[in-house]
Amino acid sequence: MNAAGHTVVALLSRTLNMDYLVDALHSAFGQAGQTVELRQADADGGPTALGNGAEVDVALCWEPHHGLWGQMPNVRLVQSLAAGVDHILEDATLPRHVPMARIRDPHMASAMAAYVAWAVTSEHRQMDGYLQEQAKTVWSKPVVVPATHYRVGIAGMGTLGAHCARVLAAIGYDVRGWSRSPSSAPIEGVQHFAGDGERGAFLNGLHALVCLLPLTDSTRGVMNRDLFAQLAPGAHIVNVGRGAHLVEADLITALDAGVLGRATLDAFVTEPLPPTDPLWHHPQVRVTPHIATRTAAPVIASQTAHHWVQVLAGAVPDSAVDVSQGY
Numbered sequence: 001m002n003a004a005g006h007t008v009v010a011l012l013s014r015t016l017n018m019d020y021l022v023d024a025l026h027s028a029f030g031q032a033g034q035t036v037e038l039r040q041a042d043a044d045g046g047p048t049a050l051g052n053g054a055e056v057d058v059a060l061c062w063e064p065h066h067g068l069w070g071q072m073p074n075v076r077l078v079q080s081l082a083a084g085v086d087h088i089l090e091d092a093t094l095p096r097h098v099p100m101a102r103i104r105d106p107h108m109a110s111a112m113a114a115y116v117a118w119a120v121t122s123e124h125r126q127m128d129g130y131l132q133e134q135a136k137t138v139w140s141k142p143v144v145v146p147a148t149h150y151r152v153g154i155a156g157m158g159t160l161g162a163h164c165a166r167v168l169a170a171i172g173y174d175v176r177g178w179s180r181s182p183s184s185a186p187i188e189g190v191q192h193f194a195g196d197g198e199r200g201a202f203l204n205g206l207h208a209l210v211c212l213l214p215l216t217d218s219t220r221g222v223m224n225r226d227l228f229a230q231l232a233p234g235a236h237i238v239n240v241g242r243g244a245h246l247v248e249a250d251l252i253t254a255l256d257a258g259v260l261g262r263a264t265l266d267a268f269v270t271e272p273l274p275p276t277d278p279l280w281h282h283p284q285v286r287v288t289p290h291i292a293t294r295t296a297a298p299v300i301a302s303q304t305a306h307h308w309v310q311v312l313a314g315a316v317p318d319s320a321v322d323v324s325q326g327y
Helices: 019-032 108-122 128-134 159-171 196-203 247-255 297-312
Strands: 005-012 036-041 056-060 077-080 153-156 174-179 190-194 208-211 235-239 260-265 285-287
Touching: 005 019, 019 036, 019 159, 019 297, 056 297, 077 297, 108 128, 108 159, 108 208, 108 235, 108 260, 153 196, 159 174, 159 190, 174 196, 190 196, 247 260
Parallel strands: 005 036, 005 056, 056 077, 153 174, 153 208, 174 190, 208 235, 235 260, 260 285
Antiparallel strands: none
């Protein structure tokens, strides 16, 4: 805390301006009985805005600058701005003994399902082609493949993946789900696969593959040329996980060779995606700027304040992360 006895929250990001959180954080911490000082060591303020790091109690993070943790010896809560924490764990200087929590957005599952359903159905039903034909005043009627004959795989059957699977199955798609461990709550209309031993059967013949895996050492670069070769010819890749799940050079090669037919990408190794990146202009790639889900500032603020109150009480935060597992 600072000299006035106020809780100090550091807003840490090397890629994001975090101004949009300021009012919500003051309100949420105030409702929790806390007077808070915010320090924005973000994309605009930079690391120098951290000030006396020894006063920091809470670190609220999205892709924080590396190497700052040694300046915050008294931090008691590391809070991710989103559901993922890989962007924090990638810094080797992170103190592993400090409680870490993620955001659980009650609206995130429906937002993600809407994006994934758009990505899958628009490619399955060739909507991009219709838009091009509209511009040319062309009226054509290509053959429509029934949803029941279109195989969609969801890699990562956590809360978000499971909801996407339910929505796609309700539309009528032939849906498969894969996770590291067997599902304890199978979803009607979804064929479940688990573990490395069943990954090949899961991938075999998929027309669309949606990545919603957590980013760990074992999933980094998992979408590569070997994986692409196991899908149906001309398959569609939808990456709404992390950019590092995808080997971008292998993707471009597979698209150019016809191994894949389309990629819808919402996450990238480098964000923002540089203007010179070939993915921007590839005719078979759709780029969206990491907007599949966006958590509202009041949700982030209220959960951060709640987790801080729990830490003060000696409790484990509700949405605590198992650092050893990476999620």
